[in-house]
Amino acid sequence: MLKPGIARILSLLVVAGCILPAGGRLSAQTETLPVMPLPAHVVAGQGQFVIDGSFNLALHGYTEPRLERARTRFLMRLSRETGIPLWREAQFNQAHFIVETGGASKPVQQLGEDESYHLEISSAQVRLTAPNPLGVLHGLQTFLQLVRITPQGFSVPAVTIDDQPRFPWRGLMIDSSRHFMPIPTIERTLDGMEAAKLNVLHWHISDDQGFRAESLKFPLLQKDGSDGLYYTQDQIGEVINYARDRGIRVVPEFDMPCHTQSWLVGYPKLAAGPGPYHIATHMGVHDAAMDPTKESTYKFIDTFIGEMAELFPDTYFHIGGDECNGKEWNSNPQIQSYMHAHGIASNAALQAYFTARVQKLVARHHKIMEGWDEVLQPGTPKDVVIQSWRGQASLAEAARQGNRGILSTGYYIDLNQPAGEHYLVDPLGGDAASLTPEQKKLVLGGEATMWAEYVSPENIDSRIWPRTLAIAERLWSPQDVRDVGSMYKRLAIVAQKLESCGIDPRAETDAMLQRMSGNGDPEALKVLAAVVEPPEGYTRNDHTNFNTFTPLNRLVDAVPPESVTGREFQQLAEAIASGQASQQQWQQARRWLTLWRDNDARLQPLLSKSSITEELIPVSHNLKEVAVIGLQALDALENHGSIAADQRERDLKTVQAAAKQQATLLDAVAPSVELLVQATKSE
């Protein structure tokens, strides 16, 4: 998917707004460094630092085992990036990479700790200095992203970087409930988060479809509340240690009082409804809710939070609080009479009562509560952190009330939006732009959310990556870094580097396409797969029949949320339609359209052989039709000719029809072909 030309970007740097040409020399190449997130401050140097078998890294100043492990991990990844064996025992080499650490960070990583670092690369040596290990971790990742192959071997460009994050809370939420994500998947994701300089794993570990954490106090939570797939306390501890090694906090979320159907299977006494309860297998909002009017509910929650507060050392504790439909409360006479007796006028007020009670329990166990934006009510205690998801306004509203908050509206990576859209959402944009400077300080950052309705361990990498890198940059880099074109160029390069973290969405997609093809050659299917996308939003056409047992093995599950080829073709189409295309762009457009036109004949005989490719028969056919029309439009445009009015009309209709969802897929090319046809003259 990557264009050869991008290789050249690697050479020299300079960030818009931070240009300080070395020695007064303004580089002819004003491209940015191929790094994500883009550092706060970059000064170009002269020459490059070459990495060969004599490379070694030394830790100076403060040290601790975590730094030793970071060094080993760094050398292993550098080895994977270069193929050069760089074992930690190669002590006979003189270190040309010196890491200088000022002191320790907090024993439990805290929100707002100093994460800055200073990285100085000359042709002779590299110096990375940071006040504490957190900055060291970030600086090592920046260095890894700078590594490129040149005629002189592997090297990094000479450069001086002063870097620090814009926001202190930069998270990724993983939903382990709807589809269980095994430990290696979680750990691989943490590796990717480290590369992206994200610092919070928000672990959505219970929901209607499964309770995934082991409780020793209430073992029926995981025993009756899961299909056997849950994390033991040892495993959870392992993940927390793994995350700490990478400068990442782990904030658990135990969603309540709703999204609790799985809790109620083993502990029906907590419930507002009569039961019996089963683990939910369908998605969407369920009625199951805790009973907020019983003291026993709070006793249970107190003991439970006590246990979990010890297991998860982070200061913050997420209690969810989203999507209560109130049905079980409405139909429970005892709850109704309790509300009446206590002057609780609405279900929202009942939930506010519940939240206030739970907040006290959370505080009792020395934690700060976090919740989805439903928990923001007039009386919400000031230290509760609000996670905005129903619209950016709630973040501003929280700040005006004096509550801190983080943004997830606009960062829902399960919605299949393009990276460029997420990228332009700013935590201090929208309503928050009008906050006072003091109120703005209450906006802590944001979190990408990987809800797992349509995600399995097999395809989660392609859902999270590379798009989450764009969100990570928004949360780290200066606010004025928002050139979408530059972002996409760097995204393509940095995404590739995730392979050395074991994250390789393309291999994932390839394996799924191979499976769909049986033992056939998947090449023609790959051509189709490159230009279709899942539709945005929760619009899978089989939604009603969809459940947790539904195989996620269709083309919609295999392809990335965003078609790179589709986006690149769109750029070609725009250039051609506006009469500004180069000859090379004309040729590329023709080459692609020809490929798509001819692909159907190769692919059709295979599609009917497999029950999972049958649904693609019309999708492939449509792509061919669109391509034929696209080629005719190119002919007309190139010769300044025209298309007969009725033909042009038919073409537009065909292309518009082809742009409609089919087999839960969108043709990423059809809108661009429509653009080409629109650009032709009618006879």
Added chain:
Amino acid sequence: MLKPGIARILSLLVVAGCILPAGGRLSAQTETLPVMPLPAHVVAGQGQFVIDGSFNLALHGYTEPRLERARTRFLMRLSRETGIPLWREAQFNQAHFIVETGGASKPVQQLGEDESYHLEISSAQVRLTAPNPLGVLHGLQTFLQLVRITPQGFSVPAVTIDDQPRFPWRGLMIDSSRHFMPIPTIERTLDGMEAAKLNVLHWHISDDQGFRAESLKFPLLQKDGSDGLYYTQDQIGEVINYARDRGIRVVPEFDMPCHTQSWLVGYPKLAAGPGPYHIATHMGVHDAAMDPTKESTYKFIDTFIGEMAELFPDTYFHIGGDECNGKEWNSNPQIQSYMHAHGIASNAALQAYFTARVQKLVARHHKIMEGWDEVLQPGTPKDVVIQSWRGQASLAEAARQGNRGILSTGYYIDLNQPAGEHYLVDPLGGDAASLTPEQKKLVLGGEATMWAEYVSPENIDSRIWPRTLAIAERLWSPQDVRDVGSMYKRLAIVAQKLESCGIDPRAETDAMLQRMSGNGDPEALKVLAAVVEPPEGYTRNDHTNFNTFTPLNRLVDAVPPESVTGREFQQLAEAIASGQASQQQWQQARRWLTLWRDNDARLQPLLSKSSITEELIPVSHNLKEVAVIGLQALDALENHGSIAADQRERDLKTVQAAAKQQATLLDAVAPSVELLVQATKSE
């Protein structure tokens, strides 16, 4: 690489020699089942068994935790093969797959245990019966290989299989010394071995370049004898358990008295030479040797074997014994006088004396000794197992002396031979063919050997797989199963299935090619990579400078040992040259040659940008020249025309020159193009 047509092979079966058509119906398709190793006995059934979300498997009869784990593993792999969620907790489904196990196998897996199984698949149900868990493990693997996608969904064909191995010792040797292989690499390899029904991991765990096992009695072995990369005793135990779960024995090899340079770093008193010793970094035969004349040597070995005999429960213990050059013995006056005093006439006799002493120690610790064929001497005790590597004759010689033996000659997978060559090497072929039936029983089987001079954790999968499947079939299937064409067809299908074991050599190669391309598009490099091969044997042109720190990141390291495209093109060229090619074959040959001709222009601009692709400039250029000549030859052959004699002469010279090794690579296409030119008429 796979051709679409191969998909059809999946349908029905029938093995040559074992045809028992169901209901008297002889299938029109006399293709073999796409299974490796091919079962001993197969009867085709009617219809197919469909796998959907209601699939479940029940264990009847004897059971144990290992079988439960095998069931879980089976369901997980079946999930990965189909994308259908098949969790073990789905107990509400009625099991249509019944496993019936007769009883336990030995607490420590023994050579020659019953490994047979009976697998009966109808459209309604599956029954797998076996006398013990070993057969169950094998039967589950056969089932997994039968799974294919059809218009009716995922299914397996109805069939009845009675299966058992031809040889009881079917091994793979891993060299963890020359390049350390991490635990996940070892475990992934064990998964592949299980799929291939191999049952011995021969772990070559110490050599001149590194001592990789933790010894508590002699900790300097790993501390001074390795670069810090070694297996702890816990990890070794974990590997042994992992192997046992998969029906695989683990036989350790501690090579002695030579290949021991790493031992002598920490324990120079063992040495025949004066030292000091360092861990070897170069490959090849080293002089370092133990002193076989000192009693302290045997005391050390006795204690050491005692410790290792407890750690490795297998009955067999490999003491190496290969490649003693005797130089340190020759130059040590004490050893010379000892030999004189004891009438030891030669270094071979001295080694025989050493071997006999060590054999007693091995026996003292209740183990049976195994050694490379150098240990076979006139007086070798009868229970010593001989591993033939210097020629197949040693195996027959051992049998004639009454010693059991296994074959590795011909199974050296580090030599880059094609699978078809390994496949035709038979443990009872060559000199062994003339043994008596009783002597033949002493031939236990064979072992593929993965020596690790040129192998890293990054590319080991592509070295072992898929070729080792061909050797596995030789060791399991009936002797008369030796159709190379059928083997290659099935190999392509079964190789693909290893992906669900986490073994994906193509993804490995792709990642390496991407690295070589920097951020450029690797497509043109992939075209070149598909038609070059490493040369056979130990002929890397940089051999003298090569050491354990040399990066294995060149194209020769990335490409598989055998070019699939090269072999397929050879078939086309042979068909065309013999005048028997179909129109389709003509077209395919032309398509490929055109691709290769045009590829150079795309690739050349990229090659000079990277220090690791620069060496490919002439390789790509040669491919183009060869392709141009190939296309001209096709023109001449197609039109029954001819080529001018001098031109033809020049073409042949060019093609022959292009066939020579360059950048440690061979052009896998040039010999076939030469064939085409040879087939043309000269004017």
